[in-house]
Amino acid sequence: MNNKQNILLAFYGDDFTGSTDALEFITRAGAKAVLFIEPPTAEQLQQFPQLDVIGVAGKTRALPPDEMEKVLLPAFEQLKATGAKQVHYKVCSTFDSSPTVGSIGKAIDCGASVFENKLIPVLGGAPSLGRYCVFGNLFARMGIGSNGKIYRLDRHPSMSKHPVTPADESDLRLHIGKQTDKKIGLIDIVQLAKPVDEWMSSLTDEEVVLVDVMDETQLEKIGEWMNGLDDKTLFSVGGSSVEAALGNYWNRTGKLQPDTEWKNTMKAEPLLVVSGSCSPVTAAQIEWAKANGFEEIVLDAVKIIEEGIVDASVLNHVAVLLQKEKNVIVHTGSKQTENLSSEKLGTALGTIAKHAAIHSNLKRVVVAGGDTSSYAARAMEIDAVEMIAAIVSGAPLCKAYSTNEKINGLEVNFKGGQVGGEDYFGLF
Structure with a gap:
């Protein structure tokens, strides 16, 4: 370099x-x-x-x-x-x-x-x-x-x-x-x-x-x-x-001057959350989201592992809900507690997020789960990110850079399984 x-x-x-x-x-x-x-x-x-x-x-x-x-x-x-x-x-x-x-x-x-x-x-x-x-x-x-x-x-x-x-x-x-x-x-x-x-x-x-x-x-x-x-x-x-x-x-x-002022961010409408987290913290956040108007889509994690693809019906369903201005949360269900492939699950989640960005007016995505996050980001065709706002300590809101024009400029938040209170997804 x-x-x-x-x-x-x-x-x-x-x-x-x-x-x-x-x-x-x-x-x-x-x-x-x-x-x-x-x-x-x-x-x-x-x-x-x-x-x-x-x-x-x-x-x-x-x-x-x-x-x-x-x-x-x-x-x-x-x-x-x-x-x-x-x-x-x-x-x-x-x-x-x-x-x-x-x-x-x-x-x-x-x-x-x-x-x-x-x-x-x-x-x-x-x-x-x-x-x-x-x-x-x-x-x-x-x-x-x-x-x-x-x-x-x-x-x-x-x-x-x-x-x-x-x-x-x-x-x-x-x-x-x-x-x-x-x-x-x-x-x-x-x-x-x-x-x-x-x-x-x-x-x-x-x-x-x-x-x-x-x-x-x-x-x-x-x-x-x-x-x-x-x-x-x-x-x-x-x-x-x-x-x-x-x-x-x-x-x-004096080598650096602290930055204390950040962009005022409005809540996204609609918001897409994709989660491969198996943490009970995230599980409680998913329950909160369901109780507060999010549309839930549970993936067949075992089928994704076996076949390595996401059904077109799932991709289209997510896009249609977002087109209707619905907040959507996609997660891997009870099977996420098993030791399944992080690469395959993360890639599936990233594929869903990329398809949603291309086929709806999506401006912001939250990705939950440490083990799956790197694969999700790659499947989304993200090349780099830069912090634009502080929401919860340890999980900033970022701007994505990509050669894919539908991904370039997308606001993304990557959250580890242990991050946040129950209303976490409601903050975005």
Whole structure:
């Protein structure tokens, strides 16, 4: 990639919903940031002058380790070539992964081979999203942007029952340690209260260090620490707290000016929601939508997996309802709790959304579900997105860029399964 822009940060997200989460936090900090589906070419970058941040919305969360490596090694090399001082592998705030699917350890190994850091930081919490890491153990609120209860990760009613990567360990050192042979240390909340130059006094030969994050006031100091950690490009791992930490520090030093004013958005009429989420949070949101006038279409998920296509009758039914100015929610029903192909379900949902945009006066789409979101975005022929409004923390409203004129300019919201209160879809 031949890019002469002054890039502060380049991040690679393991799915689309998580990538827009990172996009929001760094955009709020005042960065000019664009999120691409693939590492951008020089020609693509020329369309966005004066970029501060480049993001890539990947799909590694749903891949086995060998396929992750084939994707991540060239992607990391391309991000390194931007000259960015900071490169971040963005994971879900609940660290969804296992040794066989979406391995964060494999991503760490790939990053270590490309960037050759002496130490790779892993930020463990994201307080604004209701994720708190204390003495290495992760706790998560039930529903981002809600007032749900907080649970230790391995006792979380949703994450402990995730159909692909159920959380069975709250200590992130042990969780990630099952996925990499690298030695993992910890900077805990007691050390965080000390001066930054004393943080690593307890570390010896660790190659990776987990950093507790309990409170938003800690983020600026963490950003300062990250900026001084390596003379070369620093490779880090974690949720959007990485963007929050760096953004807060760059705000303090004057490198960026925070952006606090956003576009006033009216509710869309009609609105299309497509959901492949298996979260009970999303299930409650679907019930709310049904009770508040949304037309419901339940897909035969097993049939989609077996045949790999969406019935033309479904595509036409969605388009007709939208033409009648009806709000529509399309989801994968009770079968979504089974371990079905994220690629096939996500592609089906994206195909429905693209067809709807072409055949109706659709201006806005909400896509729910982390595992399926990356495939849905690709099926919609989205090339890149840029944040245009803050609705719920961790899930911004974005403008889509596409060579398909019916998709170009479409307003899109990508929501992880844990995001939002029951009335979430009513906000759009």
